Amino acid sequence: MLSVLKKILNLFLSDWFSAKKDIKLGLYGPPNSGKTTLANRICKDWLGEEMGSTSNVPHETREIQIKEQITLKSKDGRKELLFNLVDTPGIATKIDYEDFLKAGMTEKKAKKRAKEATKGVIEAIKWLDEMDTVLVVLDSTKDPYSQVNITIIGNLAARDIPVLIVANKSDLKKANLKKVQAAFPQYPVVGISAKYGRKVKDLYENVFKLIK
Amino acid sequence: MVTLQFMPYTEIEALSSLGRIRKLLNIAKKNKIVLLQGRLKKDEETELIKATMEEINKEFKGIELAVINPKQEDIGGLNKLKNDFVEMLLGDRSGMTIIGPANVVKSIKKDPNKIELLTKERKKKRKK
Numbered sequence: 326m327l328s329v330l331k332k333i334l335n336l337f338l339s340d341w342f343s344a345k346k347d348i349k350l351g352l353y354g355p356p357n358s359g360k361t362t363l364a365n366r367i368c369k370d371w372l373g374e375e376m377g378s379t380s381n382v383p384h385e386t387r388e389i390q391i392k393e394q395i396t397l398k399s400k401d402g403r404k405e406l407l408f409n410l411v412d413t414p415g416i417a418t419k420i421d422y423e424d425f426l427k428a429g430m431t432e433k434k435a436k437k438r439a440k441e442a443t444k445g446v447i448e449a450i451k452w453l454d455e456m457d458t459v460l461v462v463l464d465s466t467k468d469p470y471s472q473v474n475i476t477i478i479g480n481l482a483a484r485d486i487p488v489l490i491v492a493n494k495s496d497l498k499k500a501n502l503k504k505v506q507a508a509f510p511q512y513p514v515v516g517i518s519a520k521y522g523r524k525v526k527d528l529y530e531n532v533f534k535l536i537k
Numbered sequence: 538m539v540t541l542q543f544m545p546y547t548e549i550e551a552l553s554s555l556g557r558i559r560k561l562l563n564i565a566k567k568n569k570i571v572l573l574q575g576r577l578k579k580d581e582e583t584e585l586i587k588a589t590m591e592e593i594n595k596e597f598k599g600i601e602l603a604v605i606n607p608k609q610e611d612i613g614g615l616n617k618l619k620n621d622f623v624e625m626l627l628g629d630r631s632g633m634t635i636i637g638p639a640n641v642v643k644s645i646k647k648d649p650n651k652i653e654l655l656t657k658e659r660k661k662k663r664k665k
Contacts, residue, residue, distance in 0.1 A: 418586055419599025419639035443590040450583050470647040472602045476586065479579045 347393070348408040348536060349455055353481075354462035355473050356383035356415030356442075359493040363462055363519035364392070364412040370525070371395050376412060382428045384442035386414050389452055399533055400526065406536060413452060414445030416473050453480055458487045458536050460528075465492035465516060466499035469508035478509065487535045490514040491528060496521050539570060539641060539656055546575040546630045554578070558585050561636055562592065565600050570637040570654075575630035576604050585636075598639040603647050606632035 352360040364376040377390050390412040397406040420442050425435035459481050463469055481488050489512070492505040496518035506514045515531050517524040542564055549557045558581060564571050577585065582602075589600050635645060637654065646653040 416586065417599070418589060418602050420590070420593055421598040421639065439593070443593050446590045447587050450587050453583070468646060472582075472604060472645075472647070473586075475604070476579070476582045476602075480583050483579045 348406070348457045349411050350408045350532070350536075351411045351413060351452065351456040351459040352462055353413055353449065353453075353459050353477050354415060355464070355467075355471065356417055357381070358415065358462045358464040358467075359519045360415065360462045361386050361390075361412055363460070363491065363493065363517075364390070364410060366519045366522060366525055367395065367410060368392055370522075371397060376410070382425065382430075384415060384417075384420070384438060384445065386412060387438070387441040387445035389413055389448055397529055397532065400530060404533055406533060408458075408536075411452065411456065413449040414442065416446055416449055416477060417442075418473060420446075453484065453486075456481075456486050458489075458532075460489050460491050460532075462491045462493050462519075463505060464494050465502055465505055466494055466497050469505045474508075478512070488512055489528075489531055489535050491519075492516045493519050496523060540568070542569045542571050544571055544573045546573070549573070554581050554584060557581060558588050561585065562588055562600075565636050565638045566592065566597055568638050568641050570635065570642060573634040573636065576606065576632055576634050578629070596640075601635075601637045601639055601642040601645045603635045603645040603652060604632060605635070605647070605652055 352364055354360050361377045361379050365379065368374055368376045372392070372395060376392050377386055379385060392410045392412075395408055395410055397408070398404070420439050422432075422435040422439035425438050426432060430438065461474070461478055461481070463474060478488060478490075490505065490509055492500070492502050492514055494500055495502065495516040500516070502514065502516040505516075513531055513535070515524065515528045517528050519525065544561075544564075549560060552560065557577065561571055561573065562585065576582075582604075585600075585602070593599055635652070635654070637645070641656055643655040643657045646655070
């Protein structure tokens with residue numbers, strides 16, 4: 326009952342105070358899909374500084390990271406978009422500390438990382454309700470039909486949160502943009518390489534279309 | 538040996554969301570693969586992931602999850618309305634949900650039309 330009242334209030338208040346509202350743009354996706362690499366690319370392009378560290382070992386981002394007051398400008402320079410960027414830990418259904426051992430970590434560090442990673446997944450899910458718009462970042466070299474991807478996107482749709490699918494790592498030979506598009510035909514998909522900045526400008530234009 | 542446990546939707550129908558998640562997770566923690574008739578609600582799926590993360594320890598590494606769903610896009614007009622109404626009243630009984638413990642199931646590969654479940658090979662203990 327309370328949540329319904331809150332929603333009705335928000336609906337009215339958002340119109341009156343829309344100019345002051347900070348848009349939260351979330352980066353969601355499975356581990357190692359390049360969320361933080363993309364966050365760094367966005368921050369570098371518009372703020373001139375990076376956001377977080379990246380690694381080939383999964384679950385490098387284990388806490389929610391926020392960069393506030395980023396202003397995005399459209400290609401023609403006529404539109405501006407002010408938002409807070411929220412980088413989230415990768416969502417997974419399993420975490421095995423032995424995988425971190427195989428990556429060369431000590432047992433103590435591997436166990437600590439696994440414990441932090443589980444908390445990170447929980448935090449990322451809790452933050453779903455806070456988002457205004459979400460970029461779902463997928464590794465375009467991997468199977469897009471994984472249940473984690475479907476669950477994230479399904480939950481965002483149920484919450485009426487606008488979604489843009491970012492098929493990342495398009496610089497790699499195995500990248501398959503068409504497969505990602507075929508898996509989620511009802512959503513806009515942009516193929517990019519966050520690492521090399523390829524097609525990132527297209528992504529920005531699509532963000533403008535998404536947040537009207 | 539891999540154990541598969543089939544669960545008709547009626548077994549979870551009367552349970553609360555938390556009850557459903559606990560029931561499914563408890564079976565997976567016993568190293569059994571659950572084949573659930575139908576599917577959980579979308580928010581229950583995320584709650585299942587959250588609950589799984591809370592339970593991870595040295596023995597339990599998490600789950601592999603997959604939902605097979607018949608193509609809903611092909612159903613049009615009145616039939617879709619009918620399906621949505623039945624789903625609202627009785628829950629989503631179409632398709633199947635597979636929940637396997639990560640200790641047993643290595644991965645589940647899903648294509649729109651088929652599903653492949655890859656299990657882990659158990660390490661043989663040498664007799665001294």
